[in-house]
Amino acid sequence: MIYSVDVRIVAPVRDTEVTDRVADAVSNLFPNAELEHEAGQLVAETHTLDPFSDRLHEQEILDTARREFEKRKTEEGFSFALKKQAAFKGVVNFAVGNPDELGDIDVHVTVREPSVDEFIAHIAPPTEDGRPVDTDRRD
Template sequence: MIYSVDVRIVAPVRDTEVTDRVADAVRNLFPNAEVAHESGRIVAEAHSLDHFSDLLHEQAILDTARREFGKRRTEDGFSFALKKQAAFRGVVNFAVGNPDELGDVEVHVAVREPTVEEFVDHIAPPTEDGRPVDPDRRRE
């Protein structure tokens, strides 16, 4: 299946932070993103979430990811927020509750193909007993 998505990542850069370190935090989770420095923030664009999906699998947080994607889902895509400090370490940590004092990394995913649901299933498949469920088995 061909996936066509546009990913926009925005991370604030506080006065106490080094801009390049914030850019590195974004690249740690989204290595294929094209990163630009704007006034007071980093803005990045990507067209794949493959590495991010690998991290979700490695950290065994697929159910958490699916829950977070569903909270801010639209018919055209979904959004979620990540903790910047964890991203510095290459770790996915969804931001829930109050925003971090350094500001959260906001990720907006626009899905053109396939459907939003199919794309979410691709990057964070449903699980059974903590293991991804084979998509062919789910259709039975």
């Protein structure tokens, strides 16, 4: 199946932070993203979430990820927020509740092909007993 998505990642850079460390946090989870420095923030764009999906599988947090994606889903896509400090360590940790004082990494996904639901199932497939049901995709 062909996937057509635009992913926009925005990470605030506070005065007390080193910009390169924030860039590393984004790149750790989205290695294909092209980063640009803007006033007070980093903005990145990519057209794949496969490396991010790999992390979700490795950390065995597919159900959590799917719940987070569903919370802010629209007809055009979905969005979610990640903790910056965990991302710096290469770990996916969804930001829930109040934003971190350094700000969270906001991710906005626009899905053109296939449907939003099909794309969510691709990157965070439904599980049974903690294992992805879609065995064609991964182990």
